[in-house]
Amino acid sequence: MLKRLKLLLAAIVLLSLSAGCVGEPPVSDKDSITLVIPYVTEGSGASINTIGRLLGAHLEETLGVRIQVLSADTPYSGGWKGILRLLGAAPDGKTLLLAAGYHFTIGSQTQSDFDPFDLTFIASTHESALGRFVRADSQFNTLEDLIAFGQVEGNRVPEVQNGIGFIASHLLSEAVGGFNYLDLPIDGHVDSVAYLAEDIYYVKMAHGSVAEALPFLEAGLVRPLLIESENWPDNLVPSGVPTSGDVPSTKDLYGYSVTESALLLAPPGLPEETRIRLEQAVEAALADPQVFEEMSKTGEIIRFMSGAQARTYTKQVADMYTPVLEYFGYLE
Secondary structure, three states, X not given: OHHHXXXXXXXXXXXXXXXXXXXXXXXXXXXXXXXXXXXXXXXXXXXXXXXXXXXXXXHHHHHOOEEEEEEOOOOOOOHHHHHHHHHOOOOOOOEEEEEEOHHHHOHHHOOOOOOHHHOEEEEEEEEOOEEEEEEOOOXXXXXXXXXXXXXXXXXXXXXXXXXXXXXXXXXXXXXXOXXXXXXXXXXXXXXXXXXXXXXXXXXXXXXXXXXXXHHHHXXXXXXXXXXXXXXOOHHHOOOOOOOOOOOOEHHHHHOOOOOOEEXXXXXXXXXXXXXXXXXXXXXXXXXXXXXXXXXXXXXXXXEEEEHHHHHHHHHHHHHHHHHHHHHOOOOO
């Protein structure tokens, strides 16, 4: 499984950097822009799809151009093929990609002849609030219950995870002195929390985001057991669900947090004039109260970072994950 994941991550990086052309003229009013969001519109990736479409609608007004949004539901736009659309595009501001940061925080660490940080960082639109969730009727009432069970010889906690979940599980195990968990394979297009809520494979714990968990929190099927990200959207947590004041966090307990930010990217070599114009348009979109409110309903933490800030932040997170990738043998 680890070998397959390593090959997957390496392929993502390769696809994310196989383009690079000389600069073209900046975006003009007569041009259209293709915004690629390489995720499905339902299940895993639904929140970034919603945010991307809201962003695209606002960019149309700000830039005065038509924005064509392509998701994984569009032929040749899902997963690697979606990323490939960016790679084969000219750096003229007419092709953009809104992607999860793990392609860079993890993918950038795998062996490759390319550096994904050569891509043009335009901005970051939001951050996912990540945590550990259990079923509402779980035998684990507290984090201590979970750890105690997992530290008994012969016990393993069946869990599911998306994205950077294996990083989070390893960091948690190290922080508590080790506990046994069983990482179960899942469909990458299905939210990990859905497996937990629907009791598939007898899953006992899920690493996921509030955006993934929100409908199951509202239905009373799951509850948060541990907050693993630095921020948590208490304003979106349904009534009766524990808030950050009631749920322990890895930052408070163990001094670390994991993060997942969305990045708006363009091919390498995008002229700075065009990059700045796009960055300013994204900032204006997130500053619009109506857009901000609609985006926030996804369960994601909406906050703007400039291209430079997003690049620096993503690099810092990638460096933090390096020891874990070394532990799993991804680096030589």
